[in-house]
Amino acid sequence: MSRRPQLRDRLAEVFTWRTDRGSVAYNADITGWLRDPVLLQEIGPALGTLYDERPTVVAGPASRGAMLGALTAAALGVGFVEIRKHVGPAHDSDRWVRRKTGPDYRDRQLVFGFRRSLIQAGDRVLLVDDWADTGATIRTARALIEDCGAGWIGAVVMVDGLTDPRLRHDLPLRALLDVRRL
Template structure:
């Protein structure tokens, strides 16, 4: 297992911004993170270490990149994983889902998030995993879902924290490997 400073260095080395910083179409390219097998192997344990003081019973990951990183963290912690889908549809009337609409996200969208109700219970302690947090809108939606299930909230482990202020960071206990200014 790599030490945290090595993981952070490799994250920065395999990351790229595309477009000019003044360009409204500028975007963060994290695809290099998935291509480096050593980094991919170390991402789960590195994110899990952010909450070494907690005892999650389940990891929740937001579609899409949270569903890549979440299982890596869950394996590292020896717990299960729940996929949080965007705009989910249930298969039938007997397929009960928890759903919540988010505050505006980084694209100013209000998304509906959800997962099958049977996957989370009041006995669970929830750790949410994602690659990037910008406004916190989606994480706030997952927080509400966890509360609806009666589960205990642990926090959000993310690769990059791009939150502008501290309110959401403190409210959700957001911990990251990098801050956007590191990139």
């Protein structure tokens, strides 16, 4: 019997929506997933099996994508590249690739990037993040990876909350949970 349905049930059970007193806005709280040692051990391997194609490297945006991406890379036995936010001029002589996102779930535009030497032409890259909402981060990460001449496998996330369903195919994107389950 597959452990993935049990994992999904446990993730939904531990997940919490949080709000401040007097506020109508709710925010996703995934900290329970990271606090539970059993879930923490299972997240990386579960995300790593959502695509059949094996990557040569896993990438993830700071901060939660970097944490989940590192877990996934370790489970797959490949390296990891953090895609940093708000990347300014390089602090050293290394060449950087950078791109600005489209509007994200907070209507912000961010600059993402990494040292060019970390992803090589011929690499096959899997992106990992915690949540997909507008797809802006994933589209930007894909463009950065393709700027390096690397191949794009797709994106895996903990929660699919995409507002445009066409993006699931276009990105492509796979998830452990759909936001409606939470």
